Amino acid sequence: MTSPAVSTRDLPHPARDEIRLEGVLHALSDPMRLRIVRELAAVSGELTCSHFDLPVTKSTTTHHFRVLREAGVVQQIYRGTAKMNGLRRDDLDGLFPGLLDALLDAAARQAVRLGSA
Amino acid sequence: MTSPAVSTRDLPHPARDEIRLEGVLHALSDPMRLRIVRELAAVSGELTCSHFDLPVTKSTTTHHFRVLREAGVVQQIYRGTAKMNGLRRDDLDGLFPGLLDALLDAAARQAVRLGSA
DNA sequence: CGGCTCGTACGATAGGCATCGTAGTACGTA
DNA sequence: TACGTACTACGATGCCTATCGTACGAGCCG
Numbered sequence: 001m002t003s004p005a006v007s008t009r010d011l012p013h014p015a016r017d018e019i020r021l022e023g024v025l026h027a028l029s030d031p032m033r034l035r036i037v038r039e040l041a042a043v044s045g046e047l048t049c050s051h052f053d054l055p056v057t058k059s060t061t062t063h064h065f066r067v068l069r070e071a072g073v074v075q076q077i078y079r080g081t082a083k084m085n086g087l088r089r090d091d092l093d094g095l096f097p098g099l100l101d102a103l104l105d106a107a108a109r110q111a112v113r114l115g116s117a
Numbered sequence: 118m119t120s121p122a123v124s125t126r127d128l129p130h131p132a133r134d135e136i137r138l139e140g141v142l143h144a145l146s147d148p149m150r151l152r153i154v155r156e157l158a159a160v161s162g163e164l165t166c167s168h169f170d171l172p173v174t175k176s177t178t179t180h181h182f183r184v185l186r187e188a189g190v191v192q193q194i195y196r197g198t199a200k201m202n203g204l205r206r207d208d209l210d211g212l213f214p215g216l217l218d219a220l221l222d223a224a225a226r227q228a229v230r231l232g233s234a
Numbered sequence: 235c236g237g238c239t240c241g242t243a244c245g246a247t248a249g250g251c252a253t254c255g256t257a258g259t260a261c262g263t264a
Numbered sequence: 265t266a267c268g269t270a271c272t273a274c275g276a277t278g279c280c281t282a283t284c285g286t287a288c289g290a291g292c293c294g
Contacts, residue, residue: 021227022146025220029143030282050240060283062242067281081240081291095230096223098215103142106213110138113212126260147252167270177253179272184251198261198270 011069011076016091019072024092027071032056033064034107037073037087041104046084128186128193133208136189141209141216144188149173150181151224154190154204158221163201 028034032054040047054061065085068074073092074085092100145151149171157164171178182202185191190209191202209217 017230021223022148022151025142026146029139029146031139032282034139034142048240056282057284058241059243059285063282066242078241078290083241096219096226099219099223102213102216102219106138106216109213113134149252165270173252174254175271176255176273180252183272195260195271200271 011078013069013075014072016072016095019091019095021096023071024073024096027068027073028103030064030067032060033068033073036064036068036085038104038107040074040085040087041089041100044087046086048082048084050082126195128195130186130192131189133189133212136208136212138213140188141190141213144185144190145220147181147184149177150185150190153181153185153202155221155224157191157202157204158206158217161204163203165199165201167199 028037035054036052039052049061049065052061054064056064065074065076065083069076072088075088076083076085078084087100089100145154152171153169156169166178166182169178171181173181182191182193182200186193189205192205193200193202195201204217206217
C-alpha cells in the first residue's frame, strides 16, 4: 500500500456538482430514509449503520444507506468493521441553501403533529 | 341541483391534515412534476392543464396532475371544459413553513447551475 | 487459529409507477 | 343536434424498488 487509507474498501460518492435535487427528494421520500437522516441531523456527527434500529432487515438497511449515499445525502467511510455515516450538510447547504433545514423542520413538525397528543 | 357548484364533477383532494411530507417529496421528485410546480409558482395563479407543453402524452400529463393533487401539492377544479390548477401554497406553508420556498429556490438554483453558462 | 460481529452481494419476489394508445365523457358552440 | 375541444379511464408494458433470505468478506478478539 502506498497510502495509509482509513480502510482498504472505499465507497463511491457523487461529487457535489453531481448531486441532483430530484435524487435528494426521492431519497428523502421514503420513511425509513427520512428517519435515518433525521437521526443523523440530530447528533450532527457520525453514526454507525448498526446504531439504527430500523424495523427492517440488515439487507434492507444496507440498501437504504446506499440510496442515500448515491443521492449525495450522506457520506460513508469504513472505520474498522464499522461503517460511519454522516450528513453531507456542507455540500447540501452549498447547493441548496436552507433546503435541508426546511426539510428537517418539516419532518419535525409532522412528527409532532402525528405522533403526540 | 341544490347547490350552484362550479361543476358537476368534483375531484378528491386530501384535507390539509392529511398531507404527508413523504408524499409531497415523492411528488416533487419527478422532473415533470417539479417542472409543473415551478411553473405554477411562477404565475402564482391558476393554469389549465393544456397550458403546459410537456414532452409526454396527455394521458401521462393527467397522471402527473393526479399525483400532485393526491399528494396535496395542487388543487384542481373544473371550469367548463378546462381544469384549473393552482398551488396549495397556504396549506403547504401552514404545515411546513419555508419548505416550499426552499424547494423552489433549490430548483431554480439547479436550473441555473445545469442549464446556463 | 477460530470464532464473532458488522456489513455486502446476489437472487427472488411483489408491488409501484411512468409511459403510451385507444376509447370514452363532459362541456361549449355552430 | 352535431361537432370539436379538454380531459379521463382503462389496459398494457417495461422499469424501478422495497423487502427478504442466504451466503459471503473484512476486520477484531480470545
